[in-house]
Amino acid sequence: MSTLARTIARRTVVLDGGLATLLESHGHDLTTDLWSARLLRDAPGAICDAHKEYYEAGAEVATTASYQASFDGFAAAGIDRAEATRLLTDSVRLAAAARDEVAPDGWVAASVGPYGAALADGSEYRGDDGLTVAQLRDWHRPRLEILADAGADVLALETIPGLAEVEALLAEVDGTGMPAWLSLTADGDRTRTGEPLREAFRMAADVAEIIAVGVNCCDPRQVRGAIADAVSVALVPGVAYPNSGEAWDASTHAWSGEAAFDAELVRSWITAGAGLVGGCCRVGPDQIARLAAVVSAAADDAGTQTPTAPPPAQAGPAT
Numbered sequence: 001m002s003t004l005a006r007t008i009a010r011r012t013v014v015l016d017g018g019l020a021t022l023l024e025s026h027g028h029d030l031t032t033d034l035w036s037a038r039l040l041r042d043a044p045g046a047i048c049d050a051h052k053e054y055y056e057a058g059a060e061v062a063t064t065a066s067y068q069a070s071f072d073g074f075a076a077a078g079i080d081r082a083e084a085t086r087l088l089t090d091s092v093r094l095a096a097a098a099r100d101e102v103a104p105d106g107w108v109a110a111s112v113g114p115y116g117a118a119l120a121d122g123s124e125y126r127g128d129d130g131l132t133v134a135q136l137r138d139w140h141r142p143r144l145e146i147l148a149d150a151g152a153d154v155l156a157l158e159t160i161p162g163l164a165e166v167e168a169l170l171a172e173v174d175g176t177g178m179p180a181w182l183s184l185t186a187d188g189d190r191t192r193t194g195e196p197l198r199e200a201f202r203m204a205a206d207v208a209e210i211i212a213v214g215v216n217c218c219d220p221r222q223v224r225g226a227i228a229d230a231v232s233v234a235l236v237p238g239v240a241y242p243n244s245g246e247a248w249d250a251s252t253h254a255w256s257g258e259a260a261f262d263a264e265l266v267r268s269w270i271t272a273g274a275g276l277v278g279g280c281c282r283v284g285p286d287q288i289a290r291l292a293a294v295v296s297a298a299a300d301d302a303g304t305q306t307p308t309a310p311p312p313a314q315a316g317p318a319t
Contacts, residue, residue, distance in 0.1 A: 004107050004154055005211040008237045008275030012295050015061045015241050015278025016054035017288045023050055033120035034077055037069035040087040044094055051098035057285035058292025060106045062099055063156055064091040067113035085146055092150035110152035114160050115139055127161030127193035136168035148178045155180035159217045162193030166200045173209045181212040181239045188222055201233040214239035217280040220261050227272040237275025244282030263290035270298050
């Protein structure tokens with residue numbers, strides 16, 4: 001199987017959509033602080049089935065149910081450290097099982113959500129946790145080590161709201177040899193904490209393990225500009241998987257506004273340099289199927305796609 005890094009250097013790869021979106025549509029209650037991570041303990045089969053649905057829809061990468069999984073969060077739910085470690089490992093195992101059954105040429109991305117996600121109050125969309133880079137490194141390190149050892153093909157450092165957490169995560173993966181992509185949740189050309197988005201992309205350019213940079217869980221209409229900046233600054237392919245365009249209200253746990261996710265927008269993301277495209281919250285298998293069709297048509301229109309950025313140097317085992 002080709003490595004993911006080499007593949008996205010020559011063509012666009014389709015990611016999955018929102019895992020929680022799909023699980024909720026099947027009737028699962030995700031209103032607890034653990035969100036979809038609760039099902040790692042209570043309904044692991046449902047998670048595996050959800051991954052299968054995305055693969056069947058045309059996704060080539062499954063993102064694990066570890067986004068909101070943390071030792072602090074598990075402890076608050078009465079789950080000890082040994083069990084939490086097993087559940088984190090299981091998140092990769094479940095995605096790999098779905099991949100092996102439905103899309104054996106696909107990949108598994110271990111989701112590494114931000115510190116704010118573990119607070120379950122929408123903090124990842126504000127980035128106002130107040131932690132230092134050192135504190136963020138200490139908090140992320142144990143989970144990163146477990147997920148890196150669990151057999152995933154790539155780490156998805158995703159929905160990162162600010163530069164302090166970008167610095168912390170990059171420092172933790174630097175030198176490990178474990179491929180990762182870095183994806184921020186942004187507002188226009190700024191991080192959620194108001195810093196220049198380009199600065200995050202510049203920081204990523206210095207870490208050999210980073211195979212793609214970009215944005216997720218943002219308005220799909222803002223993606224193209226962010227990807228163009230990411231590719232030009234970081235010199236690796238872009239990654240883009242926005243949400244539906246609706247707004248999340250953490251106090252009411254509800255979405256509002258009109259959806260703006262249009263699979264045809266993906267053509268502009270590919271033109272801008274995206275090597276990984278998919279969806280986040282409120283984007284389900286139907287939208288991923290349409291997105292996959294657009295990716296395929298764009299490849300046909302272009303003939304053999306040429307790389308929009310040079311493949312990253314690999315510091316160790318690659319995907």
